[in-house]
Each structure stands twice: as structure tokens, then as C-alpha cells.
Amino acid sequence: MKCLDNLLLNTDSYKASHWLQYPPNTDATFFYVESRGGIYDRTVFFGLQAILKEYLAKPITHADVDEARDLFAAHGEPFNEAGWRYIVEQHGGLLPIRIRAVPEGSVVPTHHALMTIESTDPQAYWVPSYLETMLLRIWYPVTVATVSWHVKQTIRDFLERTSDDPEGQLPFKLHDFGSRGVSSVESAAIGGAAHLVNFLGTDTVSGLSLARAYYHEPMAGFSIPAAEHSTITSWGREHEVEAYRNMLRQFAKPGSILAVVSDSYDIYHAIREHWGKTLKQEVIDSGATVVVRPDSGDPVAVVHQCLELLDEAFGHTVNGKGFKVLNHVRVIQGDGVNPTSIRAILERITSAGYATDNVAFGMGGALLQRLDRDTQKFALKCSAARVDGKWIDVYKDPVTDKGKQSKRGRMTLLRHREYGNFRTVPVAEDTDAPAAADRPDGFDDAMVTIWEDGRIVNDWTFAQIRERAHAARF
Structure with a gap:
């Protein structure tokens, strides 16, 4: 539907106010997606490429900002008009974010990070949070x-x-x-x-x-x-x-x-x-x-x-x-x-x-259709923010439900080259790679950069995806 084409309206209402809620001097954020369990003990990662090409490849425009500004004003929510104008003018309307993920078709046990989303411009640190609603819909194809x-x-x-x-x-x-x-x-x-x-x-x-x-x-x-x-x-x-x-x-x-x-x-x-x-x-x-x-x-x-x-x-x-x-x-x-x-x-x-x-x-x-986000307990959570130039862990740990405890820190996923088992591990400061102490022998990177600043970096074919999924066995 053409009335739904505006990316700035492809979010939850409360997201429009979140740019005002981070600590002063925040200039970067880091989010991740995982299945926190569910009916099956492993998931097949699929659908990210379609979502990115459909929703993030088209630059946002000043007309999009105008429409969102007017809607949220009438709706009762504050709106970061200046921030979105900055992205249109300084980034050509392409969002300054980096997305890393396991290759599509990968079969990964639950409770591991499947993809990460991070900001790449200090003045747009709030963008990953704004995209949570849209990106978390990866739960459905997965x-x-x-x-x-x-x-x-x-x-x-x-x-x-x-x-x-x-x-x-x-x-x-x-x-x-x-x-x-x-x-x-x-x-x-x-x-x-x-x-x-x-x-x-x-x-x-x-x-x-x-x-x-x-x-x-x-x-x-x-x-x-x-x-x-x-x-x-x-x-x-x-x-x-x-x-x-x-x-x-x-x-x-x-x-x-x-x-x-x-x-x-x-x-x-x-x-x-x-x-x-x-x-x-x-x-x-x-x-x-x-x-x-x-x-x-x-x-x-x-x-x-x-x-x-x-x-x-x-x-x-x-x-x-x-x-x-x-x-x-x-x-x-x-x-x-x-x-x-x-x-x-x-x-x-x-x-x-x-x-x-x-x-x-x-x-x-x-x-x-007979499934929902809780079938595999999907969540997209912030796990790190850079405040006053220093990365801090961001996490939740509710006393009433330990199953909703979230991961903390910047992270990536490793896979053992012989046995195929996975580990979610911290990454070194300002890199995508784990520190030497956090990379056990025999483990290689299981994530690659998929999307950076509005452009696809790894573009999988359906044949490659099928081959990965078919090769995985119980």
C-alpha cells in the first residue's frame, strides 16, 4: 500500500520519543536479535535481505520527514525532525547503520545472537532503536x-x-x-x-x-x-x-x-x-x-x-x-x-x-499463520551504548522472569570450524572482531556485515541459502 511507504512511520508510536530518553552525551548504540528459546531448539535464519532491500534501500526524503512530523504532532508524540533532516541532507536519506548477521540459511541454536545493528554516525545514535519495530519482524520468516x-x-x-x-x-x-x-x-x-x-x-x-x-x-x-x-x-x-x-x-x-x-x-x-x-x-x-x-x-x-x-x-x-x-x-x-x-x-x-x-x-x-513472535521468543534488544566516549553495557534482568534476561555489551557470533557449535562472544573496542582472549581455538566468525550506510555488502542467492539450510542436520 502506497500509504505505508514512509519508513519513518514504520515504527511504534513510542519510538518517536526515544531520542530524548538516552543519557546525555550518548553518541552510539548497539542492538542484537536472538531467539530466546521456544518450540524448537534451533532456528533457520532467513528474510533479512528481503527486508533490507524493501525498506532500507530507498532513501528517505524531506517529504517523508514532513509527513512524519505532521502525523506525530497530531498523534501526541515528539518527533526528531532535526535529526531526520540531518540524515536526508548529510547521508542522502540513507540510514547510517551497520547490520551484521549470520548468512541466510544458517541453522543456529537458540539463545545466540543472529544479527546485530549499530549506529555509524554519532549524531544518529538513536536510529537503531527507531528501526526495532521493522527489523524485529525478521521473526516471521525465520x-x-x-x-x-x-x-x-x-x-x-x-x-x-x-x-x-x-x-x-x-x-x-x-x-x-x-x-x-x-x-x-x-x-x-x-x-x-x-x-x-x-x-x-x-x-x-x-x-x-x-x-x-x-x-x-x-x-x-x-x-x-x-x-x-x-x-x-x-x-x-x-x-x-x-x-x-x-x-x-x-x-x-x-x-x-x-x-x-x-x-x-x-x-x-x-x-x-x-x-x-x-x-x-x-x-x-x-x-x-x-x-x-x-x-x-x-x-x-x-x-x-x-x-x-x-x-x-x-x-x-x-x-x-x-x-x-x-x-x-x-x-x-x-x-x-x-x-x-x-x-x-x-x-x-x-x-x-x-x-x-x-x-x-x-x-x-x-x-x-499459526505462529507468532513468541513461537521462538524473538527479541531485539540494546546491549551497549557509548556515553561520554566510553562503551557501557546495557541490559535487562527482571526478577520476575529470568527468561527475559538480555545479553550485555557489543558482541558477535563464532562457529567451530570442525564441530559446528556456536558461541556468542564480546567484541574488542571499536571493532567487529572478538579480542584474542575471547576467540577460542578452532572458532571462526559466524557473522558477516550485510548492510552498511544504506548499501548491501553481502548479497546472497537463493541457491546459496538453500544449500546452507539443506546441509544442516539434527
């Missing part, structure tokens, strides 16, 4: 990428146990169904791209656009022709089989894949009679793979029952690991899908002797 990555590890585990081709199967086992269930097209875009860090299947078109615009990826994901209930039920219940036949005639070609929702009336009747008898030979002769989609009931029981019925109709082969792989058909479950139900479904069908090759999942709300 959390989506984290949920998706952990589901990937679950599916990978079952594939390695039951499939002859686990790595070939894995990229398309979790499909993004979440676009319609999110709060905005912006959420769909950055959340959809976050999922694509781990998988290649998506129906969230805006995620493809974001990966292309900000990560140099011509095509980040793929989909297949698929039916919805309206395209089946518009034929009428008495012509249900003709709706399925039309799907075959339109899309079933040798080597193709198509998905057909089949539970508009009775999924078990549809498999036994329509797919398993009336259309069976057409499915076989087409050379396509038909993916039957149930969309109601208990996901664990329904998927298992559908596999059994499809097995009765089309038969199976037994792979090298002793598990059954259906001929010509598969199942995709998109209703009631979340990390817990995915594991339960895979445990059930594995116990019944079916390879994970036979199923795929579509996840919507649980992937892109």
Missing part, C-alpha cells in the same frame, strides 16, 4: 523457515528408513497451501519464500516473486494441476466420476502428475468405485501419476485407509527396503496438517508397511 526445516528433518528421517530415493523424494514432500490463510500478501510473499528455503513445492505465488526480486532466483518452486471442491462438485454428485475423468483428459499425460480432491462426498466410495474400477484403466493407460486428496476426517486414519484402498485397486511393488510403493497413484493430505500430524501419519503408514514415497503433505495455516 520462524516459518524453522517450522518448515524441522518438518523436513522429520520427513527425511522416514524417507531414509523406507525409501530407495530419499533425497530425490524429499524436495516435494511438503507443499505450501498457506497463501489464503495469512494476514497480507506481504506475509504470503516472505513466508512463502521462507518455506522454499527447504522445499520446492508451493502454491504461494507471491513467494516466487519475492525470491526472484530479492534473492536472484528465477523460479524458486513448482506446482501441478490440482482440483478444488468447486471444480468437482459443479458436475453434480451423480456425475462425480465424470469430473474425475475430465481431470484425466485435461492433465494426465505420460510422466505428468495431477492432484484430485476426492472427498466432496465419500472418499472411500470414490477410491473403491470411481478410481479403483471405472477409471482404473484410464489412469494406468495415461502414464500419469494421480494424487488423490482427502480433505476431511482424522488425517492419520484417513490417509492410512486411502492407501489401503488404493493398494487394493492398483497394487504395489516392494522396494529395496521392504516397503510397499503404490502403482500409478499417491495420496496428498492437506487438511489438519501440522508438524505433529505429519509425524503421526508417517508413523502409522510406516507401521503398515508403506513407504513414505506414497504420501505428500500440504500445510497452510500451521506453516504460514
Whole structure:
């Protein structure tokens, strides 16, 4: 929305007054972002590059300052008009800050600094605080990428146990169904791209656009022709089989894949009679793979029952690991899908002797919307300020909640080059590097400078990000 284009209004109201609240003679501040725990014990870092290119690459203007000044005056908040005019005139409207972070796609345990933000002009020491609201929204793509990555590890585990081709199967086992269930097209875009860090299947078109615009990826994901209930039920219940036949005639070609929702009336009747008898030979002769989609009931029981019925109709082969792989058909479950139900479904069908090759999942709300900042307890906090020329530690330590204790001092992140473990450590005075005493043997810098004074320094491709995330294992 064009009415939301002004960076100076992309903040919380109280931020407008914070420039007046720091100690006298403050001339620099340092902030960091971390996950303070949460559902998962590690996170996948993603989305910073998109946020920076979208919101910080465009210089602010005097017109932006005018608009913000007038809004905050009417709103009841003081506004640092002179400070923002200084940035327009002395920095060309580009904010004097430095952002360092782990490379996107990095999988990092919780309770470590993932990125740092610091001022680079003594007269604009207050800018990092002003940006907290906007930059902390990194929690969303990181959390989506984290949920998706952990589901990937679950599916990978079952594939390695039951499939002859686990790595070939894995990229398309979790499909993004979440676009319609999110709060905005912006959420769909950055959340959809976050999922694509781990998988290649998506129906969230805006995620493809974001990966292309900000990560140099011509095509980040793929989909297949698929039916919805309206395209089946518009034929009428008495012509249900003709709706399925039309799907075959339109899309079933040798080597193709198509998905057909089949539970508009009775999924078990549809498999036994329509797919398993009336259309069976057409499915076989087409050379396509038909993916039957149930969309109601208990996901664990329904998927298992559908596999059994499809097995009765089309038969199976037994792979090298002793598990059954259906001929010509598969199942995709998109209703009631979340990390817990995915594991339960895979445990059930594995116990019944079916390879994970036979199923795929579509996840919507649980992937892109059923999460919040507290899912991984994200926080962006000030940890140091330079006052009267001396750096001082800035931190909180509430007696009522030790989980909200914040880090103190200027810091960076190190990673052991052999074992891969991380350490958040202090940095030496006026540098980005730890003092020699704070750098243990075998540890290298895990953070790099991403953004400095309005310009990107390290510009990752989507392929690089995917490679990092895929290489990380439990």
C-alpha cells in the first residue's frame, strides 16, 4: 500500500520519543536479535535481505520527514525532525547503520545472537532503536523457515528408513497451501519464500516473486494441476466420476502428475468405485501419476485407509527396503496438517508397511499463520551504548522472569570450524572482531556485515541459502 511507504512511520508510536530518553552525551548504540528459546531448539535464519532491500534501500526524503512530523504532532508524540533532516541532507536519506548477521540459511541454536545493528554516525545514535519495530519482524520468516526445516528433518528421517530415493523424494514432500490463510500478501510473499528455503513445492505465488526480486532466483518452486471442491462438485454428485475423468483428459499425460480432491462426498466410495474400477484403466493407460486428496476426517486414519484402498485397486511393488510403493497413484493430505500430524501419519503408514514415497503433505495455516513472535521468543534488544566516549553495557534482568534476561555489551557470533557449535562472544573496542582472549581455538566468525550506510555488502542467492539450510542436520 502506497500509504505505508514512509519508513519513518514504520515504527511504534513510542519510538518517536526515544531520542530524548538516552543519557546525555550518548553518541552510539548497539542492538542484537536472538531467539530466546521456544518450540524448537534451533532456528533457520532467513528474510533479512528481503527486508533490507524493501525498506532500507530507498532513501528517505524531506517529504517523508514532513509527513512524519505532521502525523506525530497530531498523534501526541515528539518527533526528531532535526535529526531526520540531518540524515536526508548529510547521508542522502540513507540510514547510517551497520547490520551484521549470520548468512541466510544458517541453522543456529537458540539463545545466540543472529544479527546485530549499530549506529555509524554519532549524531544518529538513536536510529537503531527507531528501526526495532521493522527489523524485529525478521521473526516471521525465520520462524516459518524453522517450522518448515524441522518438518523436513522429520520427513527425511522416514524417507531414509523406507525409501530407495530419499533425497530425490524429499524436495516435494511438503507443499505450501498457506497463501489464503495469512494476514497480507506481504506475509504470503516472505513466508512463502521462507518455506522454499527447504522445499520446492508451493502454491504461494507471491513467494516466487519475492525470491526472484530479492534473492536472484528465477523460479524458486513448482506446482501441478490440482482440483478444488468447486471444480468437482459443479458436475453434480451423480456425475462425480465424470469430473474425475475430465481431470484425466485435461492433465494426465505420460510422466505428468495431477492432484484430485476426492472427498466432496465419500472418499472411500470414490477410491473403491470411481478410481479403483471405472477409471482404473484410464489412469494406468495415461502414464500419469494421480494424487488423490482427502480433505476431511482424522488425517492419520484417513490417509492410512486411502492407501489401503488404493493398494487394493492398483497394487504395489516392494522396494529395496521392504516397503510397499503404490502403482500409478499417491495420496496428498492437506487438511489438519501440522508438524505433529505429519509425524503421526508417517508413523502409522510406516507401521503398515508403506513407504513414505506414497504420501505428500500440504500445510497452510500451521506453516504460514499459526505462529507468532513468541513461537521462538524473538527479541531485539540494546546491549551497549557509548556515553561520554566510553562503551557501557546495557541490559535487562527482571526478577520476575529470568527468561527475559538480555545479553550485555557489543558482541558477535563464532562457529567451530570442525564441530559446528556456536558461541556468542564480546567484541574488542571499536571493532567487529572478538579480542584474542575471547576467540577460542578452532572458532571462526559466524557473522558477516550485510548492510552498511544504506548499501548491501553481502548479497546472497537463493541457491546459496538453500544449500546452507539443506546441509544442516539434527
